[in-house]
Amino acid sequence: MAQKKAHEVDSWLASPAASVRIVLIYGPDQGLVSERARSFADGTGLALDDPFSVLKLDASELAADAGRLVDEARTVAMFGGDRLIWIRNAGSDKAFAGAIATLCENPPVDAIILIEAGELNKTSALRRTVEQSAAAMALPCYADNSRAIDGLIDSELTAAGLKIDLEARQLLKSLLGGDRLASRGEIGKLVLYCRGGSIISAADVQASIGDVSALSQDAVIDAVLTGNPGDYDRSYSRFIASGAHPFVLLSAMIRQFQQLQLMRSRVDADGASPASVVASWKPPVFFARRNVVETALARMNAEFVARTLERMQDAVLNTRQKADLAVSISRQILLSACLESARRAR
DSSP, rough: BBOOOOOGHHHHHHSTTOOEEEEEEEEHHHHHHEEEEEEEEEEEHHHHTOTTTEEEEEEGGGGSOHHHHHHHHHOTTSSSSSSEEEEEEEEEEEHHHHHHHHHSSSOOOOOOOOEEEEEEOTEEEEHHHHHOOOOOOOOOOOOOHHHHHHHHHHHHHHTOOOEOOOHHHHHHHHHHOOOOOHHHHHHHHHHHTTTOSSSOOOHHHHHHOOHHHHHHHHHHHHHHHHTTHHHHHHHHHHHHHHOOOOOHHHHHHHHHHHHHHHHHHHHHHHHOOOOHHTTTTTOOOOGHHHHHHHHHHHHOOOOHHHHHHHHHHHHHHHHHHTGGGHHHHHHHHHHHOOOOOOHHEE
16 A cells, blocks of 8 residues: 555655655644655755746645646646645545546656645545555654654754753653644754753753743642642642643643552552652653652542542533633632642641
């Protein structure tokens, strides 16, 4: 089948088969889709700013006249050689998929079709058509995994003549990965901030690209776990002021208490100390939060964790049913957990 697995895409793009005349690059990571499309376009050797060699279209332009794509693919370049027809924002339009099917059956000789699309399921007519053609190639793009993010960090920092310490790398990775172009942009801000230095620290990462809502979210969670009402009030207000939705915070808090529930069961079943459980936990607890998690684990018994989890799950339902009260509902339920955690510290 004319498709590559996600980890095979970059190697194929480094040396694409000349027989492939139609390339579909798709997936939920639109930044990575765009980056790889640009890489393929650069690899054609055509002047991308030459309108006689490169035709750029939005899929919406072909919605009412998909036959135009076939006509363009059959048009001979004014000065000979290949033409690149670059189509962005393709989706599951059946007429467009039909035009691609026509070109797959009789591939263009003097044109290369490059298609950028969002996430396409296996039954999508466009994806299925490309995957079944010997003259086409489908290349999926999914959010970067840990290894890919490490590679991106290394390549960008090496080019800038910078190094990064382990703690800073872990913090930086926690802030990246949803979108390739966005990740490059964030690393670019870090490089600019650290220009003239040599080694990037965690403080540099937080100062230059720390996301306000993400950082204040962690601050809210830590305030609840350690039972600090003052820190809780400040960090919760900051989180809401950043424009983030309370549901995001409740979801993160539920994940934290689910982790604590699993850790607590190991402490109770094996008689292990909270410190040893946290230190050996997989995946590892982020270094900057280990003391907080240890403190919470030592303070909270299984009954308290289970009861708090149930209350937070009820709060999620309530915020959906009463969206106008989402902030008040989430603030109250988390403050209650924070105060109880404080009582347990006495």
